[in-house]
Amino acid sequence: MALMVLCIYTVYSARPCAIFRPMRLTLKHQIILAPAAVLLLMALLLAFLQYTYWDLSRKRQEARNLGTVFVALAEAELATQRMHSLLMQLGGEPLVDVRCFGELNGLYEHLDGATGRILQILPLPEQSRTLLRQAVADLNPELGIDVDRFNAAIVMLRPELGSLSELIQRQREKLRGLHSQDVDELVDHTAFVSIVVLGSAIVVGIFLSMYFGRRILRRVKELSDSAGRVAAGDLTPPPAPAQVHDELDALALAINHMTDRLLRVVGTEKLLEGAEEERRRIAMDIHDQTLADLASVLRGIQEVRCEGECKNGVARIEEDLRRAIGNLREVMDNLHPQTLDILGLGPALESHLERHLSKPDLPPYHLYISPRVDTLPLSRAARLALYRIALEAIHNVIKHAQASRYEVNLDRRENDLILSIEDNGNGFDPRAVPTSGHRGLYNIRERAKTIGAEVSWGASRFTSGTRFELTLPLPDAGQGA
Template sequence: MMRLTLKQQMFLAPATVLTLTTVLVIFLQYTYWDLSVKRQEAAKVSQTFVALAEADLAAQRMQGLVSHVTRRAQLDITALETLTELHDHLAGAVKRILTLMPLPDSTRALLNQAVNDLDPRHGYDGSRFLSALGLLRPQLVALAEQSQQRREQLRDVHLQNIDELVARTALITIIGVGTAIPLGTLLSLFFARRLQRRIKTLSDSAGRIVRGDLTPPPAPQRVQDELDDLAVSINQMTDRLIRVVSTEKLLEGAEEERRRIAMDLHDQSLSDLSDILRALQNLRSGNGSGEELGKIEEDLQRAIANLRDVMDNLHPQTLEILGLGAALQSHFERHLDKAHLPEYHLYISPQVEGLGLSRLCQLSLYRIALEAVHNVIKHAKASRYEITLDRRDDEVVLVVEDNGCGFRFQGQEPITGRGLNNIRERARAMGARVQWGPSRFTSGTRFELNLPLNGSSRHERDKGKTDHGTS
């Protein structure tokens, strides 16, 4: 489909009506021009008939005058002047006839010769004059009859053409106007409804965004006009707003996590250190024994282990040193490879390690994977689960699949929980898509995350930032 701007779409209907009206006017103008040509032809025939009548009248008067002079056998000055005057009228009339009427060359030659023979200025010869008039007058009568017939034909045709013109003009006008108006109306309704529908879609999308539903409106596959540009802009702004909101929620989650870590440090690590301090004070006062020294050492080792766990939760050192795959494998071996926990299978594609993902993307994938596994262990009642981190075309794909009891769904989304919200917000913050569905096992849930590689590159500027929240 060709690209039409909004202005072109709005003016297309009136332009179509104007074009059809112009074509109608041109047709009517051509019809009237054709009638005008026929009128000019009829006027020329009328002028020819008048010229023939004048020529015949002049020839008739010359013939009578020549006959009168021949009977009297005397040519006076008055008769000669009259004869010269009649010849001038005859010559002028014949000249108009030759100009207005198409004639054969023989007829033209005859008329010119007769006019020349009847010229008194070349001398008067009664027999020559009577002979020339005898040839001229029958020819003029015959031409007059032809001209009269042509006049009658043109008059009938003219009347018929006027009737046809009126009928044709009325018919063409009805057809033209009857076509232009409905066509213009249909085009106006088509483009108006199309524009109204597209504007309503954009308005509804903007309203949902204002109400807090940050679902981006669908972006057009091809940008054809200003509304498509606006739809693309709204889509991009919504996507950026989602990232901003997701980042804010992550920050809120990080703050909440800091409070939880502070409580853990206070309730556990600080308590252990207080016990160790009291034991050391007892030893200093001389009330301690060897058994108490062993207990102090155990408490100190436990406090150190607790502090290491807190530090690992804040930011896993293996992720910083060895990378995403090694960090996940280390965590699973240290914390999840236990007899009372479900059996698992972890697969990390070597291609993922070579993608050069930003620190923020690696940390987000690490947190999301652990949160998804935590949900399996806590809620799924599964005996087995699988974790896959692989590259598929231009995407990084994280899949966690179990054979547990599965989720309760509302429509296409699982029942909302804090862990699921954390997963969604982390995924949105780095431009990834998440979805839940049935597992390939006989029961259970499949969680899948898709991270476009071109979307992860925009997080390179966040390499210096770290996420202190845990899932």
């Protein structure tokens, strides 16, 4: 009952968590607390019933012992009376009939056995026990038929047996009444206690389940709402618990850290997208304005008609202007490759390699681009990120690997797009490369994160060198870019 009152107070008090706040239970303990409390109350009920049954069994055993003593007293009394009758018949005869002697011997055995059971069961005073043993020993026919000794022993034994019989009879009557009364009270008491304990167990289980269930569901709903807001685009981190007490606190802390990291990833993605958009705008401005102006100047110079030294000067100016236009176009291509928007990822890579990396002083390469790549539903951001990552990885091979050849592969493997660049150079361990001073690897990782790709560096299939691989999960069929 006290436990039930405590649970009710816990659920409906003004501060429902006050009792459990100092020592918050783990989630699994909160879940099993209600059935554990019910099982504890049921165990206490079983212990009470077991004790009650033991007490009843003890009283029944006591009643059986009194019955055994009563029968033994009756047997001893009958044996004593019969022995007294036989002694009266014998009188003062000097010779004893064999049959009388045998009967006396049999009666003595019954008397000895009955008194032995009495002394074994009854907790008699030592004086009474000594008197009984002495009287029975004096009635032993094996010691000789001495009528005076027998009469003295019977006179000493019969009053003691009579008093014991009266005592046992009173105890039996008293125990019989108490037994009947105890059984009725026991049934009523046991039924009442069983109903109270079962009812308390049900109430305690319900209230503990309600309290912890409501508490767990409220916290789960808060976490679910936080995750839903993050999924909907609201990247406000949910509050992190000051201390991790259970699994839900650990989940809340994980969601907080995940949201914080997602904020950084999204911030990086937005920054890269903004930078690429600005580069694209600058390239368009250069193309639409600066190149147009330079082309107009070039046409004006080409229309100039002069002879001699003047003609040579105009030719030099025209050549310098053409070189400047070419350099400006290269700058435009580095800012934002137009071939990527016009032709696609594969042709843009192929064009860049042919125009810039097919020189005699650079290592030869092998390029393979699957025809299925151009049909993939890649967004403009994904195509641009893949293009920049491929160029950065190729630049690292040329600058650091000291390779004599390398291979560039762009292919589709089931539901993934695979970009791999493999060389036969020195090789390196990317984990041993410090972050500071090596922006190339950092840029590759950050660009891959913005499009949801994974990058890895491993051993090359050549005898030496490094294999760079990017894996981009492709959107489902029918999903737009």
